[in-house]
Each structure stands twice: as structure tokens, then as C-alpha cells.
Amino acid sequence: MSADRINLLRTKVFDKSKWMQLPRDVVIGHDVIEQIPTVCEDLALGDSVLIVSGDRTRDVAGKRVEALLSGSYEIATFAAGEDDPLETIRKAEEAVAEAGFVIGVGGGRVIDVAKIASYNTDRHFISIPTAASHDGIVSSRASVPTADGNVSLAAEPPIAVVADTAVIASAPHRLLASGCADIIANYTAIRDWELSHRLRGEPLSEYALTLSRMTAEILFKNADLIKPHSEESAWLVTKALVSSGVAMSIAGSSRPGSGGEHKFSHALEILAPGKGLHGEKCGIGAIITMYLHGGDWEGIRDSLKKIGAPTTPAGIGVDDETAVAALLAARTIRPERFTILDMGLTEESAQDLVKMLYRE
Numbered sequence: 001m002s003a004d005r006i007n008l009l010r011t012k013v014f015d016k017s018k019w020m021q022l023p024r025d026v027v028i029g030h031d032v033i034e035q036i037p038t039v040c041e042d043l044a045l046g047d048s049v050l051i052v053s054g055d056r057t058r059d060v061a062g063k064r065v066e067a068l069l070s071g072s073y074e075i076a077t078f079a080a081g082e083d084d085p086l087e088t089i090r091k092a093e094e095a096v097a098e099a100g101f102v103i104g105v106g107g108g109r110v111i112d113v114a115k116i117a118s119y120n121t122d123r124h125f126i127s128i129p130t131a132a133s134h135d136g137i138v139s140s141r142a143s144v145p146t147a148d149g150n151v152s153l154a155a156e157p158p159i160a161v162v163a164d165t166a167v168i169a170s171a172p173h174r175l176l177a178s179g180c181a182d183i184i185a186n187y188t189a190i191r192d193w194e195l196s197h198r199l200r201g202e203p204l205s206e207y208a209l210t211l212s213r214m215t216a217e218i219l220f221k222n223a224d225l226i227k228p229h230s231e232e233s234a235w236l237v238t239k240a241l242v243s244s245g246v247a248m249s250i251a252g253s254s255r256p257g258s259g260g261e262h263k264f265s266h267a268l269e270i271l272a273p274g275k276g277l278h279g280e281k282c283g284i285g286a287i288i289t290m291y292l293h294g295g296d297w298e299g300i301r302d303s304l305k306k307i308g309a310p311t312t313p314a315g316i317g318v319d320d321e322t323a324v325a326a327l328l329a330a331r332t333i334r335p336e337r338f339t340i341l342d343m344g345l346t347e348e349s350a351q352d353l354v355k356m357l358y359r360e
């Protein structure tokens with residue numbers, strides 16, 4: 001008798017593998033924008049660069065970057081205007097085709113355009129944020145508004161981040177407070193991740209989860225230190241945004257920093273377009289999702305108050321009915337991402353929660 005048909009028991013081999021893309025150079029601090037030529041030289045990315053910036057951010061920092069690199073690099077510039085984002089990305093890709101690498105100088109929208117265009121054209125990308133408004137300055141995904149709501153697109157994770165605290169501190173405080181709120185929402189994002197792990201068996205990275213929690217904790221504990229136009233505040237928040245982005249790179253998804261509060265924020269973008277900044281909406285959503293998780297929702301609300309971020313829908317010009325509708329619509333956004341808002345929240349409870357938790 002042949003042994004061919006006998007199934008031998010074999011020891012299971014270790015076949016897990018993972019590819020993490022992390023920034024190589026992270027330079028944060030006072031006047032570090034001056035170090036951009038050294039960073040580019042260190043990374044040896046080629047001799048031609050496309051500098052993407054916005055109308056205002058070009059004056060704030062874009063022109064300075066152009067001046068610092070002129071002479072050593074062939075420079076082309078691209079203005080990421082206010083028009084249709086997908087069209088802007090397409091035009092940016094055309095412009096990138098001529099350049100060896102890309103530098104994005106600006107706020108969240110400009111950085112998103114630069115990193116998506118870099119990803120689609122296979123170019124390295126350097127991130128120079130002019131505001132610390134959300135954790136997209138380091139991550140490998142970008143959320144782009146379209147007529148049907150926001151879509152999450154793949155993007156090039158930055159090979160370097162050059163975050164000048166003097167530039168970031170001069171941006172409107174509302175942007176920094178929004179960045180803080182985005183990080184504080186990590187608390188609820190990781191609770192949703194753990195819930196999905198327990199209920200649905202979704203893989204969980206202990207390392208990414210711990211880093212995400214620790215990042216939120218640092219801002220939570222130091223909420224008193226977050227003051228308008230202070231470079232120390234810009235330093236704290238930027239470091240937190242970088243480490244939150246690293247947590248996402250380790251996880252290979254935005255899971256460590258994006259749960260039900262992000263789905264609520266995306267639902268609000270559809271139901272009340274243009275109201276509130278991304279991080280502001282996530283912070284407001286985190287108050288409710290933390291309550292539903294049975295956690296310290298008052299602590300979240302109080303730290304948001306301290307840093308000067310809104311804590312109610314009214315604070316961003318959204319009425320209670322729309323907030324209720326967004327809580328219920330959250331489950332239709334990225335349904336594969338399971339969160340506490342997918343656990344059967346009824347309209348009645350959503351109304352009660354909004355009334356109870358969003359009092360000034």
C-alpha cells in the first residue's frame with residue numbers, strides 16, 4: 001500500500017509576515033525648515049523636486065522651501081487649489097511625472113494631495129506640515145471628500161517629516177485643537193478595535209494598540225499645556241501626530257486611530273457638509289462612543305474643553321437632529337470596520353444620548 005494517500009500530521013510552520021513602512025527621517029522643532037536641504041541630501045532622492053503647497057501655505061512656508069532648495073535642485077511647483085479634490089490629484093500626478101520626488105508643504109488637504117499623487121506615480125514624498133490639524137501628516141492613507149462623502153485612498157507614507165514648530169504655532173489655534181481631538185479619539189478607536197477583536201476575531205496588534213493609547217494619554221494628561229500659538233504646544237501635538245501615524249503604519253491600517261467616532265465624523269461630512277474640522281467631529285463623536293463603551297467620557301469631554309476643541313454638535317453649527325442621524329448613519333460608512341455604533345443603537349437611544357451627553 002502506498003503512503004501517498006495518508007495525511008501525515010506536520011508541525012505547523014510559522015508563516016506570518018508583515019511589511020511596515022515608517023518614515024526614515026523625522027525632524028521636529030524650532031526653525032527645522034532650514035534643515036530641508038540636509039534632509040534631501042541625506043535621502044539622495046534625485047535632483048528634481050515637485051513642491052506642492054496651497055495658496056496660503058505657499059506664502060507661509062512653501063516659498064521658503066523653494067528658496068532653500070533652489071540652486072541644488074530643479075524645482076517645479078504645484079498649487080493644490082480649492083477645486084474638485086480628485087481633479088486636483090489628477091493634475092498633481094501629471095506635474096509629478098516630471099519630478100524625481102515630491103515635497104508637500106501645507107495643511108491636511110495639501111499633504112493629502114501630495115501623498116496620493118506620490119503613491120500613484122511611485123515617487124518618494126516628504127511631509128512639511130504647516131498645521132498639526134490631523135494625523136494624516138504621517139499616515140499612509142488619505143481621506144478625500146467627494147460628492148458621495150469621503151473616500152479613503154492609498155497614499156505614500158512620508159520618507160521624511162520636517163515639522164517646524166514655529167510655523168505650526170503660527171497657524172490658527174483651532175487647527176491645533178482639532179489635531180489634539182483627533183489624537184484623543186484614539187482612546188475610543190482602540191476600544192472599538194478590541195471589541196471587534198473579541199466579537200469578530202479581527203486581528204489585533206498589541207504593539208500598535210499600546211502606542212496609540214500611550215499617544216492619547218500624553219495629550220490627555222497634558223491638556224492644560226495646550227495653549228494658542230505656543231511652540232511647546234505645537235511640539236507636543238506634532239510628536240503625538242507622528243507617533244499616532246507610526247501606530248497606523250505598524251498596524252498596516254488606520255484601525256489604531258479610527259473607530260466609531262471617525263465613522264460618525266464621516267457621516268456628518270455627508271449630512272452637514274463643511275461643518276466642523278475632521279478632528280473636531282471625531283472628538284465630539286468620541287464622547288458618545290466612550291459613553292457606550294462604559295469608559296471615562298467625561299474625561300474626554302473635559303480634556304477637549306481644556307484644549308479649546310468643541311464638545312457639542314452645536315459647537316460646530318450642527319443641530320441635534322443631524323447629530324442623531326449621523327450616529328445612526330455611521331454604521332453605513334465602511335461597514336467592514338466594526339465598532340460600538342454597529343451594535344444596534346436605536347433612534348430613541350441616539351436621541352437620549354445626544355440630549356444627555358451634549359450639554360454645555
Ligand SMILES: [Zn+2]
Binds near residue numbers: 135182257258278
Ligand atoms: Zn482622524
